[in-house]
Amino acid sequence: MKISELSRTTGVPVASIKYFRRQGLLPAGRATAATLAEYGEEHVQRLRLIKALTTLGGLSIAATRDVLAAVDRSDSADSTLKAISYALPVPVAQAPAGDEEREAEAEAAAAADVAELIAAMDWRVPSTSPHVHGLTTALRELRRLDADYRLDRLAVYAELAKAVARLDLERAAAFDDSPALAEQAVVVLALSGPLLELLRRLAQEDQVRRRSPEEDPDAG
Amino acid sequence: MKISELSRTTGVPVASIKYFRRQGLLPAGRATAATLAEYGEEHVQRLRLIKALTTLGGLSIAATRDVLAAVDRSDSADSTLKAISYALPVPVAQAPAGDEEREAEAEAAAAADVAELIAAMDWRVPSTSPHVHGLTTALRELRRLDADYRLDRLAVYAELAKAVARLDLERAAAFDDSPALAEQAVVVLALSGPLLELLRRLAQEDQVRRRSPEEDPDAG
DNA sequence: CCAACTCGATACTGTCACTATCCAGTACTG
DNA sequence: CAGTACTGGATAGTGACAGTATCGAGTTGG
Numbered sequence: 034m035k036i037s038e039l040s041r042t043t044g045v046p047v048a049s050i051k052y053f054r055r056q057g058l059l060p061a062g063r064a065t066a067a068t069l070a071e072y073g074e075e076h077v078q079r080l081r082l083i084k085a086l087t088t089l090g091g092l093s094i095a096a097t098r099d100v101l102a103a104v105d106r107s108d109s110a111d112s113t114l115k116a117i118s119y120a121l122p123v124p125v126a127q128a129p130a131g132d133e134e135r136e137a138e139a140e141a142a143a144a145a146d147v148a149e150l151i152a153a154m155d156w157r158v159p160s161t162s163p164h165v166h167g168l169t170t171a172l173r174e175l176r177r178l179d180a181d182y183r184l185d186r187l188a189v190y191a192e193l194a195k196a197v198a199r200l201d202l203e204r205a206a207a208f209d210d211s212p213a214l215a216e217q218a219v220v221v222l223a224l225s226g227p228l229l230e231l232l233r234r235l236a237q238e239d240q241v242r243r244r245s246p247e248e249d250p251d252a253g
Numbered sequence: 254m255k256i257s258e259l260s261r262t263t264g265v266p267v268a269s270i271k272y273f274r275r276q277g278l279l280p281a282g283r284a285t286a287a288t289l290a291e292y293g294e295e296h297v298q299r300l301r302l303i304k305a306l307t308t309l310g311g312l313s314i315a316a317t318r319d320v321l322a323a324v325d326r327s328d329s330a331d332s333t334l335k336a337i338s339y340a341l342p343v344p345v346a347q348a349p350a351g352d353e354e355r356e357a358e359a360e361a362a363a364a365a366d367v368a369e370l371i372a373a374m375d376w377r378v379p380s381t382s383p384h385v386h387g388l389t390t391a392l393r394e395l396r397r398l399d400a401d402y403r404l405d406r407l408a409v410y411a412e413l414a415k416a417v418a419r420l421d422l423e424r425a426a427a428f429d430d431s432p433a434l435a436e437q438a439v440v441v442l443a444l445s446g447p448l449l450e451l452l453r454r455l456a457q458e459d460q461v462r463r464r465s466p467e468e469d470p471d472a473g
Numbered sequence: 474c475c476a477a478c479t480c481g482a483t484a485c486t487g488t489c490a491c492t493a494t495c496c497a498g499t500a501c502t503g
Numbered sequence: 504c505a506g507t508a509c510t511g512g513a514t515a516g517t518g519a520c521a522g523t524a525t526c527g528a529g530t531t532g533g
Binding site: 035036037047051054055061062064066067068069070 | 513
């Protein structure tokens with residue numbers, strides 16, 4: 034398959050395919066001459082995965098590269114899952130502090146609550162995990178907005194998150210020992226979030242509409 | 254409060270405050286002279302909200318403006334909730350088609366399944382909802398990757414999403430009739446997603462670690 | 474009075490994800 | 504075997520986005 038065919042079957046412009054190669058997301062084709070290379074089904078599949086991770090998963094090119102690197106490096110199933118889990122970017126950058134002192138205090142309080150939540154959920158994650166840090170930051174910001182995120186309230190959400198994670202891992206593990214494990218695991222671990230978000234938004238829309246006085250039940 | 258003070262207490266650079274004003278995210282201060290204006294506590298609060306929506310919620314400046322406009326326009330609680338729900342951007346842009354014919358087919362199949370899911374969940378949303386469209390697109394992409402998203406599997410996630418949405422609305426409704434309703438509703442509706450995602454990632458990390466052979470239980 | 478600050482407008486910067494152009498080197502076509 | 508279309512690789516350019524910097528004219532506290 035020549036690059037133009039690869040482009041046609043995937044719908045990805047030739048220039049973009051070249052770009053993905055330069056960025057290390059896509060392996061080079063098998064060169065048949067100085068200015069000619071042959072692409073195969075694996076390139077088609079990889080392009081689909083790249084598209085799904087970037088558009089659906091919202092990953093940047095750099096994050097996608099890291100995730101795909103974990104896929105390609107995959108040796109054991111467990112280490113692959115772990116690598117992917119850490120290659121996925123954590124939302125929530127740091128928010129700059131205004132007031133030095135009060136900030137440190139709020140941060141410490143949030144950190145303590147996160148630790149307590151993790152203990153209550155019996156989650157075995159290192160305190161250095163980026164996810165722990167992200168949650169701490171998020172909690173601090175939410176509380177600054179006077180949102181009532183007490184521990185017991187958070188815990189309810191945490192239970193639901195746990196249920197989702199369990200479902201995900203069941204699905205990812207179902208591919209154990211299969212050669213397609215890594216790719217399927219990436220799909221499950223990286224795209225389950227956006228999918229859940231879409232479902233949540235739909236459920237949210239339903240809830241909001243149910244509260245509204247019945248008006249135009251089918252107009253946007 | 255002068256702009257420099259506003260900047261100091263919120264940690265947002267003066268240039269950025271001016272930028273947010275130009276973009277219509279922040280109301281102007283009360284002008285006391287041709288080149289002087291007075292800012293108040295509401296500006297501090299609004300800046301915090303902007304920061305939370307953009308960094309935590311991941312909203313663009315334009316999306317933030319739309320959401321905040323819905324907040325400011327708020328008349329009844331229900332209409333406010335509805336406006337916010339629709340002002341929030343739906344992830345998942347459209348993916349370009351490769352193969353004309355097969356695409357249309359896959360799209361139709363996904364759309365039918367989404368409709369069936371919505372019926373099964375008794376969700377009352379118009380078929381024109383951007384969330385419905387987003388979910389359809391997502392489902393089509395996932396299936397193209399050979400991910401096994403049959404209806405019954407989706408339904409399990411949908412039930413969890415419903416539970417989350419119910420929790421959210423309960424919290425948003427708790428502010429009914431309060432003057433702070435709109436702001437609190439925005440926080441709940443827009444930031445519950447990122448928070449849940451963080452919790453999910455944490456739960457996912459725990460699940461992955463539990464599957465791993467016990468090694469360095471506290472190293473990143 | 475004057476240094477320090479303000480407003481508002483405009484211009485600039487850096488990042489990101491592509492997209493376009495160029496070049497020398499094939500590969501079918503008649 | 505000339506001509507055209509296509510190729511891989513390198514480099515440069517584009518447009519959107521989110522700020523950041525500079526400027527001129529006006530104001531104010533010491």
